Structures are given as C-alpha cells and as structure tokens.
Amino acid sequence: MSSENTTIRLCLLLAAAAAGCTKEAPSQPEGWDSAVALPPAVDLDSRAEVVEVDLTARVEEVEILPGKKTRAWTYNGGIPGPLIRARVGDRVIVNFRNELPAPTTIHWHGVRLLAEMDGAPGHSQPETEPGGVFTYDFVVPDAGLYWYHPHVDSAAQAGNGLYGALLVEDPAEPAALGDELVLVLSDIGLEEDGSLDPPDTGGNFGTLFGREGDVLLVNGRVNPVIGARIGLRQRWRLVNASRSRYYQLALADHRFLRIGGDGGLLEHPVETERLVLTPGERADVLIELRGAPGATLPVRWVPYDRGYGTAFERPEAEVFRLRLADEPAARDEPLPAVARSIAPLDTAAARRVDLQLTLQEGPGDVEMGINGVPSWKAEPIVAAVGETAVWTIENTMDFDHPFHLHGFFFQVLGEDGRPVRPLEWKDTVNVPVDGARRFVVRYDNRPGMWMFHCHILDHADAGMMGMLNVIP
Template sequence: MKNKLKILLAIGAISIVLTGCFDTNKHEDMDHSNMNMEQSEKSSEATATPKEAWGDNKLTQTTPAVDGKEYTITAQASHLKVSNDKTLPVWTFNNSVPGPEIRVKVGDTVKIHLKNELEEPVSIHWHGYPVPNDMDGIPGVTQDAVVAGKSFTYEFKATVPGTYWYHSHQDSVNQVDKGLYGTLIVEDPNESYDRDYTLVLDEWMSSGSMNMNKESEGDSSSDGHNMGDMEGMDHSQMGHGQSESKESESMDHSNMNMGSMGGHDMSMYDVYTMNGKTGDAIDKLIVKEGDKVRIRLVNAGYITHTMHLHGHEFKVIASDGQPVNSPAVITDQGMSIAPGERYDIEFTANKPGNWLLEEHGTDDRVKNMRTVIAYEGVTTQTDTSNAKEKLPAFDLTNYGKQAQTKFTLDQKFDQDVLMDLNTEMKDGKMVYTINGKVFPDTDKIKVDKGEKVKVTFVNNSMMDDHPMHLHGHFFQVLSRNGKPLEGAPVIKDTLNVKPGEEYVVAFEADNPGDWMFHCHDLHHAADGMVTDVMYKGYKSNYTPDPTVGNKPE
C-alpha cells in the first residue's frame, strides 16, 4: 500500500508540472488527421513552414538549395487528440504527430531548417537514409543538439528512392516516445500510383487518470489530473522488451526496471495509433475501383506490430525503402513490422467495399490499430475484424526471386564481426549488451573506406527482440539461422533479431564518418546496446560543446 501511495503522489506531482508546461486551449482540438495522408500528386510544400516565418538560420552557413525542396520544422509542445475522448500532451514537429511528411524526388537537394521551441535540446536523424555523416543528427557525435531558441540546417541530396523517416536522436528513448518524428518519402521517377498513403504506427501510455478529455482538462482537482502520458518520466531505465504480459498492472512499478522482475512489460503502452489516431478516429484510406494503391507502413514505436490487409491480393514491394525483386502476389498473411522498420505494399483496388487494414494479435490493444480501405461511392458495411485469428507469417527471407547481389556467404570479407546480443544484470541493473559490454565501452567496428564487412548477429536474450539499426549504410541479409536466403536479395537498414535467432549480414564501408549501430528498441539502446562504425582516418570539423548536454541515445 505504501508503494502504491508513493506512486500516486509522484504521479500527482508530475501532473501539476505538466499542467503548467502545455497550453491546453491552443491545441486541444487540432485535427492532425491529414498531416501524413497526402497522396503523391500533392506538393510536399503543403506541410512545410516558410523559412520567413521565423527568420534566417543563424547557426549554419550552407549554400542555397537551388534545385530542391526547403522546409522549416519546429519542435514544440502541443496536444494530440488521438480520439474523441482522449487527448495526450506531446512533443511535436510542426504541431503534429507524426510531423510533416517530407516528400521529394530523386535528384532533389533537400534543405531542412530545424528550429527548437522546446526547453530541451533536440536533433533530427534521417533514419535509413545515407546522408553525409555531418547531417546524421547525432548529438555529441556529428553535431550539438539544438538548444532552446536555436536552429540548425540539414542539407543533403536525395539519391535513393524509398520510404524513410526522421526522428530526434537526442535522448531518443524519451523524445521519440513523446512524438518527435515524421516521414521522409523519396519518390522514384519511374514509379506511379493512383493512391500513395503513409501510415505511421506507434503506441502511447494512457490510463483513466491520464485521460486529457475536455471535462478534465485544466482542472487539476478532477480525476484526470492533467497527467497526460507521464511525459516527465525518464523512460531510459524502464528495461522494456517485447512481452505483452499484463501481470505487472498490480505490481510496484516504482523502480521502472521491469527486467528485474523476470519479464519485460510493455503493457503500459495501451493506446495504439496510426498517424496519431486510434480506433474509429483513424482516417479511412479512400480508393476507387481500378486504382493502383501503395501503402507505406512505418513503425515509429517500440513494439512489433503484425499487420493484415483484408479482402485483397497484394505484393510487398519494399522493405526499409529497398525494392523487392519480383515480389509475388500474396493474401491473408501477417506482416510483422519491428521498431524502425518500414514495409511498402501494393495492391489493385478491385473489390469494391469497405475493408480493414488492421493489426493482428491476442492482446486487446491491437483492436485499435486499424484503418478502413474505403471505396468511393460504396456504402456497404465494413468487413468484420479477425484480429485474433492466427495468420501465416510473411517471410521476407523467402519471398520474391533471386537476383545478382553484391555479397555472398562464400566470398572473402575484410572483417568478420560478431555481435552477441544479450540481456544481463550488471551492478543491480538490467542492461542490454553487445559481446558482454554496454555503450560506450562496446567494441567499435573500425573500417577503411571500401572494406567489405560481415556481421553476425546472435540474440542470446531470453525474451527480448533486438531490431538492429545501422546508420548511414544499407546491409544485405545473407542467412538466417545458418540457412542462406532463398528469395529476393534482402537489403535493409534495420533487422529484427528475435530470441535464439542468428543472422549474417554484410555491408560495404562506402560512406565515411562515425556512425552508430544500435538496437532500435530505444529502451535497449539507452541501456547499453549501442556500438559505432568508425572510419579510420576520418576527421570531423565538429567539436562537441560540453555545455549543451548532448545525449546521443
């Protein structure tokens, strides 16, 4: 009882602080539904803020982007109305979660001005995109985090088409959790779709006392307490994994280290969203009969989501932005999308009606991660959910047709690197290790430009998935559990390694710099599962400012 009282008192204190941190009247009814549902024919400037709105950049000296797209993205506190009866305090880019979709074409020079109106420093990392190292957005490694009232300009050439995303990499376990992310879509001039939708998957913490509906907003004496999502809490010590057990709901969470209890609890994330909305509030995807439709699925959260498209045959045409060779037509398979991963699907709208695209799983939370494929002019009832039905699992490693690749298992590599991934107790704390070490003491991968590097992932954690993400490079997946891949070449930047699994991947050191290599369950990264790929002889012009408080993870 004492522990429960302590928790309630702590939560009440957090709620009072939060009440003063957000302007609930300014943003409570903002509709974010159309921020990332733009079709490809619409101009990307629609979501960009003109540079003149806040003045010239004072921190960087870059040449004008004469042939591309220019955006201003402002980090600011706001509120996200996830449903008619639930509003959460969030951190946003341009007052939206997800932030504005940056949609450009191959060949464009992209120029993004980041302005910070938050009290905490922020940055932007271009997840999966091979930007120059000084544009990677890693505080203390490639740049200083942007402090309150300051700005920074990112500039790079859009060279590789596909579906990518961006997010803060400053204290990312907390800042991404609060909503600091958006999508980057680089269009291939050889591709054309009648409808091109982006769906960002995420999960949030909420409970009865965290309900920010109109009745409780502004009234700290009500049951709502204006708590929001406990956004003042430091999530970096939570020790989460992939288990969805609900046993912890009656436990003492005061130390937030779920790993020490023998299981990794994610049940506190009880609100699942697509593009910042949940359940019936999620916008329908409008199509008309005969349309060629592309849906880009991006997982910005910390839980793997298994998605199912009802009523249609479809193809998985890309993973992590990279095209799949000769994708086969499939139906009624569940696509597991791990944190940081992206999957693009394509289908022809040839079955008029109202069909679900929904998450599958046994947990009740999944029922709210769904949208409707709605045909224009069709008024039939939406088909019935079968979210708890077990479906055959889509297997990317045995899909599509083989093709010539850059790497093979039997070739000679310049380096052969082992990453033994594990969950361990060190000094009374649950940590996530690479070869028994935690960052910054993990062994660096030091390379010369042009080297070919083979990496073997072995997940020795009992319960935890580890979606491993390499900055600045793509890697090719060569084998899983000792068996060479049989389908199309699999090129990725984020690969989910489940407990007991072993993967062999390879990459070419073709982008000089200092790059992070880490688990994209950011709780795991914050508690140690990070290393670096460092180019020998690379010298950066950047010198960290010790007063900024850079937190690269």
C-alpha cells in the same frame, strides 16, 4: 445501321473526343485519403533540385483522444511531423529549431548521408540545446520511404510524439502502380485525461519489455477511415515509427503485394498474407480492394510473438478501416512490371563482425549491451572505406531485437551464406529469440562514426548500442 447513321455516329464520337468528352478513368472516391493526409513540409527554395524546409520541435496541445488535450512533443505542431518530399539526387536542407525543454537531435533513418548530418549526439553533431538551432544539409541518393526522429533520450522523445516521414521519389519508377498513401504507424501512451504516460512507466520491466503505448495511431489518428474503390489498386508506403511495438497487419480475404522495403524497390514483388514491420522498418505494398459496395473493411493489428509473453492474451485491434465506395467495381490499368536489378555483394574477402545482444544481470536499473558491454563503456568497431564486412548478430535474450545500422544499406544473408531472395537493401533486420541474423555491408566513401543499435528504443537507451568508426 445505314451508312448515313454510321457517319453521324462517327462524327459525334470525334467531336466528343475533340472536346475532351471521352470517358474518365475510374478513380478513388472523392476525399478518400482526407482522414490520413499528412501536412506537407513547405519548400522554401524555388530551385527544382533543392528542398528547404523549416522544422521546429516544440510542445503543443493536440487532440488524440476525443475531447481531450495532450501536451505532446511535436515537429511543427503535429503528430507526425510534416511529410518531406524530395526526388532522387535532391539536396535537402532542414533549418531545425529546438523549442523543447530538453536537448535533442534529428536522425534521418535510412538516408545514406554524411556522418556529420546523421544526428548521433557526441559523435556526428553536438546536441541541439533548448533554444538552439542546427542546419541539416544533405543529398538524398536513393528512392524510398525514410523517416526522422530524435537520438537523445530516444524512447521518451519518440514516445512523446517526435517522428515524421521523408519520401524520396524516383521519376524513372513505373507509373500506374496505385493511388499512393504514406502511412506512419505508431503508438502513444496516454492517461485517462489525455496526458502523456511518464517515460519510465513500468520501471525496469517496462525497459525490459519495451514500452508500448496503449493507443494505436495512423498518421496521428485513431482508427481513421480511408476511402477505396473496388477494383482499384492502392499503394501504401508504411513506416513503423513506434519505439517498441511490432506491427503485424492483416486484412481478411486480401493479400499484400510487397514491392519495396527499407531501401526502395525489391528485386521483384512478393505476396504475403500478413505484413510484419519491426520498429524502424518500412514497407511498400500494393493492394486491390474487394468486397461488397458500401462495406467497411478493418485492417487489424495482430499480436506478434517477439518473446516473453508479448503475444499472450492480447486481443487483435483495428488500426484503420477501409470504406468501399457504394458503386460498381472498377477495372484498373494492368500492373506494370515492378522489378529492380540488385547485384549481390561479394563476401569472398569480407571481414567478420560478430556481435551478441546481451543483458547484464544485477541490481539497479536494467543494463543491456553488445558483447556484454553497455554503449557508454564500449569501444568503437574500426573499419575502412571500401571494405566489405559480414556481420553476425546473435540474440542471447528472450526478446526479439530489430537491429539497425546507421548510414549504410546491407543485404541479409541466409543460413547458406547467400543473400535472401528477393534481394533488397535493408537498414533494419529482426534478430529472433535464440537466433541470429547475418548481413553483408560495404562501407562506401562516407567516413565517420556511425551508430548501430536495437531499435526497441528502450533497449538502445539501456545500453544495446555501439559505434562503427569508418576511417578514410
């Protein structure tokens, strides 16, 4: 090529760059997330460090099954409720109004807030009666995906549709992790005409098994289709908002890179072929889609054996689908380092808390408990601000139990007494059949009464719940 041609080519390239005509970075297909986009909560406060939203619980007709109306219980008229976004350190104000035919509260699952904002009726706040209002006002100190749901008749109210997501973002987090989706996994029980199943469906066996709805939902939709570009990463922020169902997700020929969980980023990422989320748990995963252009890939619910026949003769089911764009594969930016420094909690001088998850035999309704005592007869565990404790949760039943502690993060311990690696902050941990789980927790300076319970909400309502009284 002559020097003249070289000069002309260089000038054209410089002119194109100056005019902003450089090649665009590859992106997901247009409208790729429209089928699952969550309605955002409207921020009423102009200050950058304050998020103020209105949230109303009310009965609303929604369409879940095609052409059929369901009178569901909703936040702001939708299932799930609106997505609340905040940044680490923000003040969050939620002006709550109850227009339901029953009293309720809101629990902010996983958020390290003050006890009086935790939504535990009779302990941290009074029930909000029909027609009543309550203002939740708290600071969000930790990045991660959290969620909100009722704590009055929890199984029935959450099963009727009351739940939503709260995403707390960290501006210091590595960029270019992937195109982000918040995915609220749940289920709902519906009759053929679209009406809600009765809250006591299945009777005592329903309580014992834990009621699972027969319709799987992703952000309130049935088997939605999400667009994807081959070779580009997506970041899925998932929460299992089901009252009882365990979600085990699988995508053929793919592996999930789990980078975070209940309390934000892990110490380091870990790959897994299947992703298991018990009720209440969250996961932050990256996935790079592969396959033939134009193909559709099903993300499947795979039965998880949580005991007593819960996986017996149950078929797999599609949860949602990924439709690959009919265009050549793209090349994503290199994945930045995703790591977090988490110091193991010192257990040398820790107090012991030993709990058994129990079922009381006898006539009448199913009665569960902790250490043989149902929640309505139990005395609180007493602890002090600044203490560290090692909890041992032993399961004496034929069902797994996802154990949730309000208000505090903990580190799960292995059989050797050391924290399970990679280190992460948890607020919910699965306790298997005939097994036990241990975790270590430090009570920071937030005194008050805090719930702990099985997050199979039918079990919690049947008595598998207790209180922790942290005193100054």
